[in-house]
Amino acid sequence: MATGGEESGALxxxxxxxxxxxxxxxxxxxxxxxxxxxxxxxWYELTNVTLWLALAVLAVFAMLVLGTRNRAVxxxxxxxxGELAYGFIHKMVEDVAGREGLKYFPxxxxxxxxxxxxxxxxxxxxxxxxxxxxxxxxxxxxxxFIAVTVLGFVKNGASFLGLFWVSSAPLVLRxxxxxxxxxxxxxxxxxxxxxxxxxxxxxHAVLKVFAGFAQVTAIAxxxxxxxxxxxxxxxxxxxxxxxxxxxxxxxxxxxxxxxxH
Amino acid sequence: MEGDIANMGQFIGAGLAAIGSGAAAIGVxxxxxxxxxxxxxxxxxxxxxxxxxxxxxxxAEALGIFSFLxxxxxxFAV
Numbered sequence: 116m117a118t119g120g121e122e123s124g125a126l127x128x129x130x131x132x133x134x135x136x137x138x139x140x141x142x143x144x145x146x147x148x149x150x151x152x153x154x155x156x157x158w159y160e161l162t163n164v165t166l167w168l169a170l171a172v173l174a175v176f177a178m179l180v181l182g183t184r185n186r187a188v189x190x191x192x193x194x195x196x197g198e199l200a201y202g203f204i205h206k207m208v209e210d211v212a213g214r215e216g217l218k219y220f221p222x223x224x225x226x227x228x229x230x231x232x233x234x235x236x237x238x239x240x241x242x243x244x245x246x247x248x249x250x251x252x253x254x255x256x257x258x259x260f261i262a263v264t265v266l267g268f269v270k271n272g273a274s275f276l277g278l279f280w281v282s283s284a285p286l287v288l289r290x291x292x293x294x295x296x297x298x299x300x301x302x303x304x305x306x307x308x309x310x311x312x313x314x315x316x317x318x319h320a321v322l323k324v325f326a327g328f329a330q331v332t333a334i335a336x337x338x339x340x341x342x343x344x345x346x347x348x349x350x351x352x353x354x355x356x357x358x359x360x361x362x363x364x365x366x367x368x369x370x371x372x373x374x375x376h
Numbered sequence: 377m378e379g380d381i382a383n384m385g386q387f388i389g390a391g392l393a394a395i396g397s398g399a400a401a402i403g404v405x406x407x408x409x410x411x412x413x414x415x416x417x418x419x420x421x422x423x424x425x426x427x428x429x430x431x432x433x434x435x436a437e438a439l440g441i442f443s444f445l446x447x448x449x450x451x452f453a454v
Contacts, residue, residue: 131452211427306438313441316448359434362427 127330130323134247134316136162163243164251171233171245179228200228204361211365215372222262223368226255227361234315234353238346247315249308256308259364267371278374307363314356318349386450393447400440407432 139161141152156162178200182193190198204224208216230246237244245251267275279296281289322345328338411429415422 131448207427306442309445310434310438310441313445314437317441317444355430359430362430363434366431 128323128327130320130327133243133319133323136164136248138162139166164245164248167236167243167245168233168251171229171236174232174236175228178232207362208365208368211362212369212372216365216368219266219368223361223364226259226364227357230255230311230360231354231357234357235350237315237319238349238353244315244319247312247319249312252308252312253304255360256304256311259307259367260304263364263367263371266368267374270372271374275371275374278370282375303367307360311356311360314352318345318352321345322349386454390447390450393443393450396443396446397440400437400443403436403440404433407436 135153136156137152138156178193179197182191182197185191186194201224204227205217205220208220208223212219233246233251234244236242237246267278271277279293279300281292281296284292322342325338325341325345329335329342331338407429411422411425411432415425
């Protein structure tokens with residue numbers, strides 16, 4: 116933070132303050148609150164990130180495990196929501212990655228449920244959006260990248276490198292295309308993780324900017340309407356970004372299983 | 377008004393980087409509009425292509441998000 120919150124003019128809070136990682140159970144000393152709660156956090160300390168990640172896992176557990184505990188032929192409401200999510204992802208994996216990809220369905224289902232729950236929990240006012248941090252999404256994105264690369268080599272051996280050798284292109288162009296393919300392959304995990312984090316961070320920052328405008332009496336009604344509208348958009352974005360993350364995982368999986376163009 | 381020329385450049389750069397977000401909006405609109413145009417011509421084929429639609433939107437949007445990220449880095453991290 117090169118320039119502090121005082122530069123932001125009329126806003127009494129900074130729109131990016133919501134993304135600060137703080138300790139849980141931190142004594143709130145008025146002057147040194149920022150220093151005490153946010154500086155020198157060791158890896159084992161409980162922070163608000165830990166709390167909301169754990170809540171996301173609990174939400175997935177509640178929806179899928181507790182929801183389907185009393186299984187019935189005519190499903191209850193919670194069971195049908197769980198079945199809907201299961202069927203949705205199952206169909207997506209089958210459509211995009213093919214029948215062979217269904218073996219890796221549990222991993223993709225886990226990714227989707229975790230991301231969608233973390234996104235939706237982040238929409239609760241005063242909560243913390245864990246998926247807006249690149250540190251969180253990069254673990255997911257690079258996890259997918261490493262898993263898919265290892266799987267590609269295990270399944271296809273050295274012929275996995277055929278992914279970079281576009282055999283349908285003219286021979287002269289192939290080395291150039293191979294270079295481009297290699298670069299785009301290694302950029303995948305970066306764009307995969309930054310897309311999710313960037314979307315969530317941008318949306319929540321815009322939400323806070325509109326909330327800051329609501330303090331100004333003249334434009335307060337418009338600003339409050341804007342907050343409601345942006346919030347509705349954010350609900351949509353939360354789901355769509357989880358969907359996009361999952362479907363791109365399926366696309367990468369398909370590339371690993373069938374590397375030939 | 378105070379500050380130095382580096383600060384000013386930082387803010388101007390952030391503003392310029394934010395133009396990319398608008399360009400990405402054009403791209404996303406182009407993808408969705410063309411999908412709709414195609415879907416209205418052949419509605420029976422549209423349902424099978426929604427996944428492709430979202431992948432296309434995601435790729436177009438990612439570059440806008442990158443420029444937004446550059447703007448944020450210029451504002452807060454540099």
